[in-house]
Amino acid sequence: MERRRIGSLDVSLVGLGCNNFGMRIDAAQTKAVVDAAIDAGITYFDTAESYGNGASEEYLGAAVQGRRDQVLIATKWGMAVAEGGPPPGSRDAIRAAVEGSLRRLGTDYIDHYQLHRPDPDTPVGETLSALAELREAGTVREIGCSNFSADQLDEAASIATELGISGFASVQNRYSVLTRDPDTDGVLDACARHGIAFVPFFPLESGVLTGKYRAGAPMPEDSRLAAWGDRAARFIDDDRLRDVAALTEWAESRGHSVLDLAASWLGSNPLVSTVICGATKPEQVHANAEAASWTMSDAERAEAVALLSA
Secondary structure, three states, X not given: OOEEEEOOEEEEOEEEEOXXXXXXXXXXXXXXXXXXXXXXXXXXXXXXXXXXXXXXXXXXXXXXXXXXXXXXXXXXXXXXXXXXXXXXXXXXXXXXXXXXXXXXXXXXXXXXXXXXXXXXXXXXXXXXXXXXXXXXXXXXXXXXXXXXXXXXXXXXXXXXHHXXXXXXXXXEEEOOOOOOHHHHOOHHHHHHHHOOEEEEEOXXXXXXXXXXXXXXXXOOOOOHHHHHHHHHHHOOOHHHHHHHHHHHHHHHOOOOOHHHHHHHHHHOOOOEOOEEEEOOOHHHXXXXXXXXXXXXXXXXXXXXXXXXXX
């Protein structure tokens, strides 16, 4: 599988999103999914302390025992804040969070450690300095952020330069062929300015871009969106289903699936370092691993977007 870079890390173009672990699948099912991913050439595994209230990290850590040197573990902290506790970007909170993640993962280092969302209560310089200490100690290899705006990326890069320390190597924001905000909100431009790797989350729009949901048909009973109830409206409506139908027809006319299109539309952007796709079954892992092999031209990417209603 093609490799790209997040700072010093050599990452697989397709990564495995681990938010299903401990939420939709148990430890044994997680092990089967992780083994399938490693065997398919996937090296990048993205989790968070908040996924499954820590169970995702625990299950992932157990699943890679004996194969730790074959994987890059990425985790995130700071989505949930304990009442009365320090703000997540503070030095004390970071130290406590990383110790918890290391314990749950059963490892003594984290390859990619990411702030899950901006912390308005802590100067970003304090956050970056604390993370630099973790890198210096070998506890963390690279650092990243998530849900940051272009202005926040610019500020963090400027302060890192002033302090003479490494800035964020990556940013993880929502991005897909259906949700293209980073193209217009300046985030991708900021990544290009500062050499920041971009990691899209929800690249398949919670399964909408796999083709499993169709207009006029009930949602599959075992699907994530069926379980989400009203929250599914963030990802699926009649317009989106029409868009997916149009993308499916266009991709199939070129010998590809809509899943191939979704992964390859992202992977064909050189600023994207890895496309993190979730899975609950080994067969989904294999399909995802193969999906980003279509090298789309700029014209093809634009042609796909032109089919959409918004």
